[in-house]
Amino acid sequence: MELNIQCEELSASRWTELISSMKTSKTVRLDDCSLSASSCKDIGSVLSTNQTLSELTLSNNELGDSGVELLCKGLMTPSCRLQKLWLQNCNLTDACCKNLSSVLSTKQSLTELHLGDNKLGTSGVKVLCQGLMDPNCKLEKLQLEYCELTPDNCEMLSSALRTKSSLKALNISNNKLGDAAVKLLCQGLMDPNCNLQSLHLENCHITAASCGDLGTVLSMKPSLIELSVGENKIGDPGVALLCQGLLNPNCKIEKLWLWECGLTPASCKDLSHVLSTKESLTEVSLIGNELRDAGMELLCQGLKDPKAKLQALWIRECGLTAACCKSVRSVLGTNQTLRELHMGGNKIGDAGVEMICEGILNPNCNLRSLWLGNSELSAACCRSLATVISTKQCLTELDLSNNSLADDGMKKLCEALKHPNCKLQQLVLYDIYWSSEMDDELSVLEESIPGLKIIS
Amino acid sequence: GAPGLGGPHPLVFLTLILLATSLAQVTPGARYRQFLTRHVDFPKTSTTNDRIYCNLLMQRRGMTRPICKPTNTFIHTPADQVQAICRHAGRCHRQNLCDSNAAFRLTTCRVAPGSHPGRCFYRGRVQTRQIRVACNRLLPIHFDRVL
Numbered sequence: 325m326e327l328n329i330q331c332e333e334l335s336a337s338r339w340t341e342l343i344s345s346m347k348t349s350k351t352v353r354l355d356d357c358s359l360s361a362s363s364c365k366d367i368g369s370v371l372s373t374n375q376t377l378s379e380l381t382l383s384n385n386e387l388g389d390s391g392v393e394l395l396c397k398g399l400m401t402p403s404c405r406l407q408k409l410w411l412q413n414c415n416l417t418d419a420c421c422k423n424l425s426s427v428l429s430t431k432q433s434l435t436e437l438h439l440g441d442n443k444l445g446t447s448g449v450k451v452l453c454q455g456l457m458d459p460n461c462k463l464e465k466l467q468l469e470y471c472e473l474t475p476d477n478c479e480m481l482s483s484a485l486r487t488k489s490s491l492k493a494l495n496i497s498n499n500k501l502g503d504a505a506v507k508l509l510c511q512g513l514m515d516p517n518c519n520l521q522s523l524h525l526e527n528c529h530i531t532a533a534s535c536g537d538l539g540t541v542l543s544m545k546p547s548l549i550e551l552s553v554g555e556n557k558i559g560d561p562g563v564a565l566l567c568q569g570l571l572n573p574n575c576k577i578e579k580l581w582l583w584e585c586g587l588t589p590a591s592c593k594d595l596s597h598v599l600s601t602k603e604s605l606t607e608v609s610l611i612g613n614e615l616r617d618a619g620m621e622l623l624c625q626g627l628k629d630p631k632a633k634l635q636a637l638w639i640r641e642c643g644l645t646a647a648c649c650k651s652v653r654s655v656l657g658t659n660q661t662l663r664e665l666h667m668g669g670n671k672i673g674d675a676g677v678e679m680i681c682e683g684i685l686n687p688n689c690n691l692r693s694l695w696l697g698n699s700e701l702s703a704a705c706c707r708s709l710a711t712v713i714s715t716k717q718c719l720t721e722l723d724l725s726n727n728s729l730a731d732d733g734m735k736k737l738c739e740a741l742k743h744p745n746c747k748l749q750q751l752v753l754y755d756i757y758w759s760s761e762m763d764d765e766l767s768v769l770e771e772s773i774p775g776l777k778i779i780s
Numbered sequence: 781g782a783p784g785l786g787g788p789h790p791l792v793f794l795t796l797i798l799l800a801t802s803l804a805q806v807t808p809g810a811r812y813r814q815f816l817t818r819h820v821d822f823p824k825t826s827t828t829n830d831r832i833y834c835n836l837l838m839q840r841r842g843m844t845r846p847i848c849k850p851t852n853t854f855i856h857t858p859a860d861q862v863q864a865i866c867r868h869a870g871r872c873h874r875q876n877l878c879d880s881n882a883a884f885r886l887t888t889c890r891v892a893p894g895s896h897p898g899r900c901f902y903r904g905r906v907q908t909r910q911i912r913v914a915c916n917r918l919l920p921i922h923f924d925r926v927l
Contacts, residue, residue, distance in 0.1 A: 583893040
């Protein structure tokens with residue numbers, strides 16, 4: 325039984341009702357419900373009696389350290405079998421880490437702990453790591469984003485990586501770590517005991533200087549299938565080093581996030597080579613890098629290779645124009661694995677979209693999801709879009725937000741939506757200005773087509 | 781009925797008045813309400829920082845499901861001052877787009893690259909600027925841009 329409440333103020337009587345249903349729930353989510361420390365007493369008692377409760381989310385509530393202390397009391401009861409716990413943005417500090425640490429060193433059932441957006445600091449995280457190191461701890465996922473970790477924490481985290489073979493996912497994004505600390509982590513990552521699958525180091529103040537070590541990890545650890553170094557200025561030199569590791573046959577990377585890394589077209593040769601070689605690679609994000617048309621054309625070459633198995637590509641805000649859309653059209657006409665293309669935030673305009681539509685219409689293309697928000701589109705490209713909508717049955721999701729399509733353009737799209745071949749499930753139209761008449765027409769249309777959801 | 785000089789029955793007047801007031805509320809009502817929900821937060825909800833402000837407000841105002849709304853601007857002024865842009869407090873031009881005379885305190889939220897449906901994270905930017913809105917029957921119904 326699932327209890328899922330978000331953004332609601334709960335009256336006293338409602339709370340009593342909820343506590344009652346929590347006693348038999350398997351998952352409980354009370355996100356941003358104005359809960360406080362006193363609510364934790366009740367939740368604590370639920371934890372100590374409900375043996376089936378496996379997931380608990382209390383993010384975005386001012387629970388405070390005292391609230392968590394009460395929760396931990398419940399967590400520590402032998403009958404509690406909680407597996408996943410989310411306490412993001414709960415106004416926690418280092419003071420509660422002792423309690424959480426005790427839970428970690430006792431509760432073998434706990435596999436996931438998410439503590440992002442709490443000022444735990446160096447000392448708090450050190451205490452947490454002590455619990456993590458306990459042999460009883462079987463934690464698989466640990467998330468400490470925006471927790472004010474410092475380089476000093478990385479020695480213990482490195483030890484944890486060396487010892488905790490259960491640890492599959494580590495997210496320490498948005499903490500000021502720096503290259504030296506990340507190199508320490510890499511040492512832990514390379515330990516034979518380490519089975520980490522997912523590593524997120526976004527905005528950790530990393531530069532090209534750590535990319536050699538990260539590359540080595542990639543070349544030695546087939547278990548690492550997901551790596552994100554987004555929002556670190558690693559630049560072209562950094563990516564070159566990462567690609568060396570990525571190209572190693574040992575590397576089985578599946579998801580690679582390199583958004584806002586300060587990359588230029590110069591990175592695209594290496595990236596293209598990775599795209600055309602690494603058959604395990606299914607998802608790549610390059611959002612917010614000035615790749616420009618030249619860079620995109622290089623990437624497209626890689627994507628046309630029969631060995632390219634990419635399924636999802638994010639190239640939002642990469643400084644692209646209509647000029648590269650010819651190459652994109654070519655990719656869409658040959659590549660059969662690409663399912664999701666996120667191209668918003670580029671000035672590709674009507675001309676660019678028309679070329680992309682031509683590519684999508686090719687029978688080889690199996691695209692399911694196309695995102696063209698904020699692409700300087702107008703009513704002029706809606707004819708091509710309409711053809712795609714009413715022809716390409718595999719397309720289930722289309723985003724055209726933040727484009728001035730106007731009533732004229734919208735009318736063409738509406739006609740296409742009515743077509744029996746249209747299998748669109750989600751049409752995203754945020755921030756497009758249309759008349760009240762068009763507004764009514766869209767409401768009526770949405771109601772008449774059962775599978776379709778128009779999001780605006 | 782009461783004797784009169786040949787004008788309509790008072791009940792007819794009453795009916796007409798009721799009809800007129802209800803019509804005035806019907807059409808722009810829903811879009812205006814959505815404009816308020818999405819774009820007006822006054823007084824500004826207090827949070828630790830602008831990033832958390834955006835994460836919370838975007839969620840509270842229903843703009844994170846099923847898809848993360850890519851960008852959204854919150855205006856930190858009373859609704860009636862925003863409404864006034866469509867009347868005397870703004871310069872209107874074609875397509876019913878009106879530019880505010882005054883500058884307003886704003887928080888613009890933009891979706892962060894790592895987000896995906898179900899997990900929406902935002903970046904917040906505070907500024908004080910004039911804004912452009914679309915008006916329908918003297919009510920703002922669409923936020924066009926920060927000027």
